[in-house]
Amino acid sequence: DARVTQTPRDKVTEMGQEVTMRCQPILGHNTVFWYRQTMMQGLELLAYFRNRAPLDDSGMPKDRFSAEMPDATLATLKIQPSEPRDSAVYFCASGSGDTQETQYFGPGTRLLVL
């Protein structure tokens, strides 16, 4: 049963601290997406990669957020320094890269910045 995995599932931190979220896409999927979900803004695309290359990160605050794919089995999203307004659920999703591009979401990381 192939699934996207994310760690940690929950993270509580203090303002100013660095936060790193990790995602393992489904084996064989070549597209990885990072989303943020809040009650006010809904589900927003932050960045995505195809074949480990960043395609679009226009949804991401560049000054504090960074996204990378060190290898095909790991994607990371870092926030440094974190702020209370970053509190949200962060989802990673992966897709096979075909034109339908059904995305399979991981369970999410629930982040609370105090």
Add this chain to the structure above:
Amino acid sequence: GQNIDQPTEMTATEGAIVQINCTYQTSGFNGLFWYQQHAGEAPTFLSYNVLDGLEEKGRFSSFLSRSKGYSYLLLKELQMKDSASYLCAVTPQTTDSWGKLQFGAGTQVVVTP
């Protein structure tokens, strides 16, 4: 950019039918997805429409009219477990960004006994 509208909440009785409408205004359009999201969980794929018409998948059906910028998701024989948020999402036209989904705010469906 994309503007996607769907109702905030709908309530229906177990066993009934509910239709969730989604309208979109886009600068380019490739296809439309519907996702289901239970509270505290991740969105899960329900359906994908790229051509006009109705796609049926068990109790769920999805319809698309590209000329009208309109889609609906039809849930039949409602069950309590169908209580969830239903998200409409569109993909743009360019081949470089066909995976780039933009989501609507979601419609919260409440199924009552």
